[in-house]
Amino acid sequence: MLSYALRRLLSAIPTLFIIVTAAFFMMRLAPGGPFDQERTLEATVMANLNATFGLDKPLWQQYGIYLSNLFQGDMGPSFIYRDKRVHEILAEGLPISIQLGATALILALVLGAFLGSVAALRQNTKTDFSVIAVATFGITVPNFVVAPVLSLVFAVVLSWLPAQGWGQWNQMILPVIALALPQIAVVTRLIRGSMIEALRSDHVRTARAYGLPTYMVVGKHALRAAILPAISYLGPAAAALLTGSIVVEQVFNLPGIGRYFVIGALNRDYTLVMGTVVIVAVFVVVFNLIVDLLYAVLDPRVRYD
């Protein structure tokens, strides 16, 4: 398994290289530049700025400089936040985004597994139908509706929880719920489907035939098989949580990295956009590897060698 993990990490290098290259050149194909404003700058000022940031060099040379800097852990200067390097900006926001996303992910998995199992055990009853109804609701209603409504109800009207900010535990509750809701819904539906199948399988019948109590039959034998499809979904879910936090971060005014996607892209802040792309790409690659390794831990039949 160790050699498999090593091989996967090695194969991630060309993947990341391709992503960085494609993103770099696509960004430059987009019209406009970081210093284009409503009022055009004087040509000499513009030339000065371009020279300072190295934008006057040929494109391939800029690409080479970017790559060599990136290799040394430097993501270059930001064009908007002029006093900071991109990796410094991202380093401030990343822990918050990760904390938010990870909490939402765990919540989605635990609650989704629970609700999905309950629905499967009570298949085609009122309980099942109401769980499915709630799950469908969670998938269809977008975040930019859920987040403001949560904020309005629990923060403004009821004043139970703070409406914004970061630093105290209770400031995390509303954003995590808003972020996790669609993921809870997806995991619930996945688990319900696989649980129904697992409950009908021969080895669960064996567990019943041997008089094991229901909590063992369901919790130990059926759930472990039923949770595997949900584990495969964790990879894409993690990416969705990281990139999908833009709205939630805006609504609850959180200093995560989500907003830099938008700010960077709108202002043609080349290095900031590149920085976020690299971070997300690394996350997706690493998370997919973690998911695959986790899969092997849960299912001994899966062998990577």
Next chain:
Amino acid sequence: MAKQIHSDRVLEIDNIRVTFDTPDGAVEAVRGVSMHVRRGETVAVVGESGSGKSQIMMSAMGLLASNGQATGAVRYRGEDILNLPVKKLNKIRGAKISMIFQEPMTSLDPLYTIQDQLCEPLMVHGGLSRSKARARVLELLKLVQIPDPERRMKSYPYEMSGGQRQRVMIAMALANDPDLLIADEPTTALDVTIQADILHLLAELQARLGMSILFITHDLGIVEAFADRVYVMRKGQLEEEGETQQIFQAPATDYTRMLLDAEPSGQKSAPAADAEVMLSGKDVVVTFGTPGGFLRKDTQFTAVKGIDVALHREQTIGIVGESGSGKSTLGRALLQLLPSEGRVVYLGQEISGLDRAHMRPYRDGLQMVFQDPYGSLSPRMTVSEIITEGLLVHEPGLSQRERAERAAQALEDVGLEPSMRNRFPHEFSGGQRQRIAIARAVVLRPKVIVLDEPTSALDRSVQKQVIELLRRLQKEHALSYLFISHDLAVVRALSDYVMVMRDGKVVEQGLTEQVFDNPSQQYTRDLMRAAFDLREILREKLA
């Protein structure tokens, strides 16, 4: 260690009825059946698939599907356990009454070790600590004669063969010293030699531990060798009951007589010596897996190790061997359905190594029928669509009407009504589906058909009809068959030449009578004995 049968009844089933609620209305699977098992007795319940024999046991154990309902009574030592609440039932199942299932491949949880799974009923029922349960598990694995039990405890089910898994199931069944063991077709999925071992093990353990066994099977050979008393079931009702000897020597009903007569019979004479060679393979080798490389283990495995075969016109070559011997792989390799090495020639033309497009013109002459009549027909196509699909590829010039005529002809050929053509596969029984699969092959007017266990999933009586059908088609269309089967009785009835395979090699081959009557290899002799002299083996080993 002679076994003792007492007069007191361990289990009494009284007028049980099982009904399933289906979208097409209520279906009565069991219609008022009564039976009993005495202490120390072995009782067999026989009947064809769909006779309701398994459903009786499922309802007794509280394992009916959620749309099933049972009425009547199931008394364990006088106490009615039918429809008992789960908590109360759990005190009995797995402790006093335990069960072995047909599917050793799927009946164990693939995600836990053998030790984990065997410990569970011991800890739940016996209240044993984990370490004591482990010690008992080791004892049990030794009891069921699993080689290297200390290491095997930590194995996962997928790391064991079917026979070993069934031994583990038996160990689990015996864990809490049950009064009654219900065995539902426990050896049907196993090779004959392993079947003999498992049955012997069960008989020996019964003599030693004194439990009763309720044995559900469709195989009368096992019943005769193994059971004291027999219940014969048909369509949810009891047809006949009695002592084993009496049932076998003087069956009271036509149905039982029909079951007893359903052993495949007849033989085939060899084709003329100068008959044309239709399909031949020289030094066929099939290798699976990938060779080792950078940070990668070598997973190569050779399934077929250099086999020569020549199939003549109107010949049937039977390929026999245990599971994993490479017989199916050989069949597929000859039809170029698997990448292989060696030279394969069809009607004088080398076809080995051809790609899909170049292979296509030969495909209509080389057809295949698979084992599983449930899985090998698309559930979303009508019978007529299934049968004519091949014509669309191989004879694109045919008009729709001509295709319909050919399909009707093929259906008639296999003994089905052409008016059935617009139905879907699920509306047919297993035997009928196998006929559809054969019709799909013969509609293309093939020269060679590879039959991969075409009768293994069928009841004996249905099997007999399919054998007759295959014989008739061979004569009418001058077909050559490559008949792959682990069922020696069927092979003897159908083929004129036999190849015995083991571990990817041919250990013995020759004319059918010669191999069956005078096997030269010990391996072949063991196979024959396990298949035809089960009773002898059991008696000898228990004496």
